[in-house]
Amino acid sequence: MHILILGAAGMVGRKLLDRLVRDGSLGGETITRLTLHDVVPPEAPPGTPVPVALSASDFSDPGEAERLVAGRPDVIFHLAAIVSGEAEADFDKGYRINLDGTRRLFDAVRAVGEGYAPRLVFTSSIAVFGAPMPEPIGDDYVSAPLTSYGAQKAIGELLLADYTRRGIFDGVGIRLPTICVRPGKPNKAASGFFSGIIREPLAGAEAVLPVSDTVRHWHASPRAAVGFLLHAATIEGARLGDRRNLTMPGVAATVAEQIEALRRAAGDAAVARIRRAPDPAIERIVAGWPRAFDTRRALELGFTAEPDFDAIVRAHIEDELGGTVAA
């Protein structure tokens, strides 16, 4: 089986790649070839036992998508995107990569022809939803995004469903929850604190909490995200019918519940490392975000996330900290 990953150098892309190389197979089929692409040079895990083609380019450039699918990959993971903040700051770049790039990829698959119709897994986002929203948001709720990123992802979903209906590929779109706990350094994303208030105290460092304890949001671990991608790559397409885009399961947790999960995992000393510094700008942004979902369809189709926020904290401690936390 030949697998293509677009966005292979990103956090989720790298974790997916590690898992694929560790498993050596996908859905019972041996992986025989990998093609890894990103705008920065991607890397194969050391000792990857199959041929790996690495490429770094802007996949929205004319000809790039054609080149990437020329080897007729059996499964395409399309994780490449300009993130929310940048797509909002740079209108042209967001539409060029997130809309035109996605469409060029889809059209490149179509251009191969000769019965080629790979499984194509597209990472969408809960940013396709915008206020006002019910709580929880069900599977039939309208996509009315309030960011250009959300609009671009919602458009990608519509294209995915139509191209799938046409038999061009066998697409599955998954709307990822906010990934928590993100490993690595704090970043400037408005959502960064959701991970920061767990990751930093567990590493013995201070974290800033810019919103109130009552803020509720929708989370899944990086490990769960990889599980979503693998399941999306292997599920029987016909089970999805024509609705090819699914909100992924997750954990609806308030900041207070996140903090209590941290306390249970690492004690009062860890919680004491959270410094409250209310930021009205971030409060305002976060107020427009979805808080909880009823993801019945994804659950019925076998997608699984953590049962509670304690499990999200545990996944971070196990996967990133070797099982230990700062005293």
Add this chain to the structure above:
Amino acid sequence: MHILILGAAGMVGRKLLDRLVRDGSLGGETITRLTLHDVVPPEAPPGTPVPVALSASDFSDPGEAERLVAGRPDVIFHLAAIVSGEAEADFDKGYRINLDGTRRLFDAVRAVGEGYAPRLVFTSSIAVFGAPMPEPIGDDYVSAPLTSYGAQKAIGELLLADYTRRGIFDGVGIRLPTICVRPGKPNKAASGFFSGIIREPLAGAEAVLPVSDTVRHWHASPRAAVGFLLHAATIEGARLGDRRNLTMPGVAATVAEQIEALRRAAGDAAVARIRRAPDPAIERIVAGWPRAFDTRRALELGFTAEPDFDAIVRAHIEDELGGTVAA
């Protein structure tokens, strides 16, 4: 006020144009200039008292949209589209006109700059909805189309909302019901019989009914459609908030109810001109179409349709038949 109509030679476009010329104003402002565009040469009504620029071209061709908005129209009616059947039969043409053309128009408005932000009225369609659907379909129901036309219109809606949020223009998208009674000759559209079973008997001709009496669908007259367009052009944008796309009100009527309205308007002789010829292919297509809507938002915002199917029949008799029907 300078008004641009794309799709000015179509049935709805011509009726809109006639009304604008008759009124001489829009929302209390005098119309001083008209720009009419279509892929076939549009015509101004005889005696139109203001300068009219006529143009016929493919508006999705590079440079065309820029040319059309160069005169900075205050209101743009974007009615141009490849219809459902053709967009399904010709994948490339549908996407080129309905998606790329629409986006080029939106980008052309953006390119004008210098504070130019016209009202832009976009005709979408209830084809953005696909089965399974609740009955009635509410304002928050997901757009999950089952045709390429529906996907292209849903994408247009997302672009319209995002470009409006960005201040590029002041957009209002209106999802038209099936327009009934369409004047003119019978056509090959799968929906053609909804109009045919009224129009043909009223003109003394036979009509074919390919589906059962129990089929229920969502209708509005051409006169109501023009009313929607005028209201969409003049309503205060801020009243819509960020959700710029609205399902228009209409009449949910079964074929049996349509026939009884015909009987009340023109008697048993007219009804006797309907010949039943069940067509499983058309039955199947129509089964996937929406049947009824709860259009609370549009009604609250002042959009009005006929109260019942009798009024739709009356509108046809008054507007197309000079008030008289065949004996």
